[in-house]
Amino acid sequence: MLLILFFGGPYLNRTENKRIKIQTAKKTNFPSIFKPLHTNLYHCKKSTKILYNCVSMYYLHLHFHERSPKIKVSSFFYLKGKMNPKGNSLSPQNRPHPPGRVKLANALRELLRDKEFDAITTSEIAGTAGVNEALIYRYFGDKRGLLHQILSEFLDDYVGKIEKDLGGITGPLERLRRLVWLHIRMYESNRVFAKLLLLEVRSFPGYFGGHCYAQVKRYSDILLDILEKGVASGEIRDDIPIRSLRQVVIGGIEHLCLPEVIFDRDFSVDQLTEDLCNTLYRGIARQQEGRRIE
Numbered sequence: 001m002l003l004i005l006f007f008g009g010p011y012l013n014r015t016e017n018k019r020i021k022i023q024t025a026k027k028t029n030f031p032s033i034f035k036p037l038h039t040n041l042y043h044c045k046k047s048t049k050i051l052y053n054c055v056s057m058y059y060l061h062l063h064f065h066e067r068s069p070k071i072k073v074s075s076f077f078y079l080k081g082k083m084n085p086k087g088n089s090l091s092p093q094n095r096p097h098p099p100g101r102v103k104l105a106n107a108l109r110e111l112l113r114d115k116e117f118d119a120i121t122t123s124e125i126a127g128t129a130g131v132n133e134a135l136i137y138r139y140f141g142d143k144r145g146l147l148h149q150i151l152s153e154f155l156d157d158y159v160g161k162i163e164k165d166l167g168g169i170t171g172p173l174e175r176l177r178r179l180v181w182l183h184i185r186m187y188e189s190n191r192v193f194a195k196l197l198l199l200e201v202r203s204f205p206g207y208f209g210g211h212c213y214a215q216v217k218r219y220s221d222i223l224l225d226i227l228e229k230g231v232a233s234g235e236i237r238d239d240i241p242i243r244s245l246r247q248v249v250i251g252g253i254e255h256l257c258l259p260e261v262i263f264d265r266d267f268s269v270d271q272l273t274e275d276l277c278n279t280l281y282r283g284i285a286r287q288q289e290g291r292r293i294e
Contacts, residue, residue, distance in 0.1 A: 188269050
């Protein structure tokens with residue numbers, strides 16, 4: 001019946017009063033609301049398109065038998081994923097991921113707590129997720145693509161929290177200190193992701209062209225903006241290239257934390273922040289009345 005509905009489906013044409021006008025193209029054994037679609041089974045390249053048409057035709061057929069005076073456009077397009085039931089557009093970012101994709105990402109996160117990335121196999125990820133191994137290649141391309149995806153999600157959330165946290169702080173040097181603290185805190189509280197970011201992903205060129213690295217650049221731009229405003233306000237020296245200062249700050253944070261992350265040693269976020277900021281401020285802060293800002 002679904003195939004008949006597919007080939008004898010309705011053609012929807014929205015009128016000025018937002019109602020649905022049903023047009024009939026030829027006689028069928030079904031009610032006159034049906035009209036053949038221009039798309040046929042042999043021209044469909046994706047099974048999802050076939051499924052969508054079959055389900056949507058059945059949905060409209062039910063409306064006909066219930067003698068509904070009109071069919072809401074939002075209900076029809078909701079089936080295709082274009083609109084939600086309230087009629088608002090669903091952007092790709094807001095659209096939920098398929099369950100299999102979510103399960104795979106969660107499975108890799110779980111496995112990374114106990115094993116190195118290179119020691120984890122795709123079959124192990126799929127088995128932990130309870131899905132077919134082929135879904136890894138369908139959604140992510142390969143195992144490393146899956147890794148980059150979970151790192152991207154982690155960094156997106158982390159950078160968003162930084163932007164929110166810095167919103168209530170005034171003064172470039174105060175904002176810089178807070179940014180350093182948040183960065184070191186991230187390495188201290190998320191050892192798995194710290195190792196991945198500091199050691200694993202940078203060895204592969206593909207990392208630098210993807211969304212994951214775009215989040216790193218987003219964070220880097222926040223730091224650059226703080227330094228530029230510090231120079232503009234006169235709190236930071238203007239005789240040192242801003243981009244060089246940015247690299248010194250990021251490099252200082254990473255090299256302070258790297259040994260502790262590698263050997264899984266405890267460290268004080270407050271103490272490392274204080275040590276780094278004291279060193280930086282004595283070098284970059286503009287002198288005022290013969291003394292440097294501390």
